[in-house]
Amino acid sequence: TQLLEQSPQFLSIQEGENLTVYCNSSSVFSSLQWYRQEPGEGPVLLVTVVTGGEVKKLKRLTFQFGDARKDSSLHITAAQPGDTGLYLCAGGYGQNFVFGPGTRLSVLP
Amino acid sequence: KAGVTQTPRYLIKTRGQQVTLSCSPISGHRSVSWYQQTPGQGLQFLFEYFSETQRNKGNFPGRFSGRQFSNSRSEMNVSTLELGDSALYLCASSLQGPRNSPLHFGNGTRLTVT
Numbered sequence: 001t002q003l004l005e006q007s008p009q010f011l012s013i014q015e016g017e018n019l020t021v022y023c024n025s026s027s028v029f030s031s032l033q034w035y036r037q038e039p040g041e042g043p044v045l046l047v048t049v050v051t052g053g054e055v056k057k058l059k060r061l062t063f064q065f066g067d068a069r070k071d072s073s074l075h076i077t078a079a080q081p082g083d084t085g086l087y088l089c090a091g092g093y094g095q096n097f098v099f100g101p102g103t104r105l106s107v108l109p
Numbered sequence: 110k111a112g113v114t115q116t117p118r119y120l121i122k123t124r125g126q127q128v129t130l131s132c133s134p135i136s137g138h139r140s141v142s143w144y145q146q147t148p149g150q151g152l153q154f155l156f157e158y159f160s161e162t163q164r165n166k167g168n169f170p171g172r173f174s175g176r177q178f179s180n181s182r183s184e185m186n187v188s189t190l191e192l193g194d195s196a197l198y199l200c201a202s203s204l205q206g207p208r209n210s211p212l213h214f215g216n217g218t219r220l221t222v223t
């Protein structure tokens with residue numbers, strides 16, 4: 001069982017569509033990070049959310065941290081082919097630093 | 110500012126052999142953490158080094174070990190390789206560690222064990 005669950009596992013959409021991906025846990029996290037990984041490369045940090053209920057915007061990407069700090073979401077408006085990649089959420093837990101399994105997003109032109 | 114450099118990029122080894130992977134962090138970053146990425150298990154934390162000391166460790170067997178040098182460069186060693194060790198090994202550097210500062214990843218070493 002993963003400490004961080006992500007859904008959906010796969011998502012294929014057309015350019016211009018909106019989408020939301022989710023990161024959920026039964027545990028409380030002091031903060032969560034979102035990364036995007038493209039094939040052949042390491043993950044790149046998109047954002048860190050720290051405060052319960054926090055909303056952060058990064059151009060067309062909107063990140064939200066749940067009030068109870070157990071879940072987070074990433075909403076992309078008007079998706080573009082350049083948004084294609086593996087989206088990972090991650091956070092510290094005990095002595096570990098854990099990643100969710102990721103959502104693999106494909107945006108078709 | 111140079112990014113995180115991992116060498117080699119690709120490696121093919123035989124069961125039972127050992128392997129050493131190298132990671133050069135961003136200048137000024139004292140924390141280096143290592144991760145294993147596989148299609149089945151995703152990204153899993155191996156360990157973190159900070160100022161030459163192992164600060165945190167994930168749930169991997171003792172065959173996986175690492176060290177960090179005074180210049181913050183880090184190496185990871187896997188002994189007695191098994192087929193299941195085939196994976197992409199990623200290292201990440203940060204100022205204060207994964208919990209407290211952004212991680213900057215290298216592009217990984219892809220290890221294939223035959």
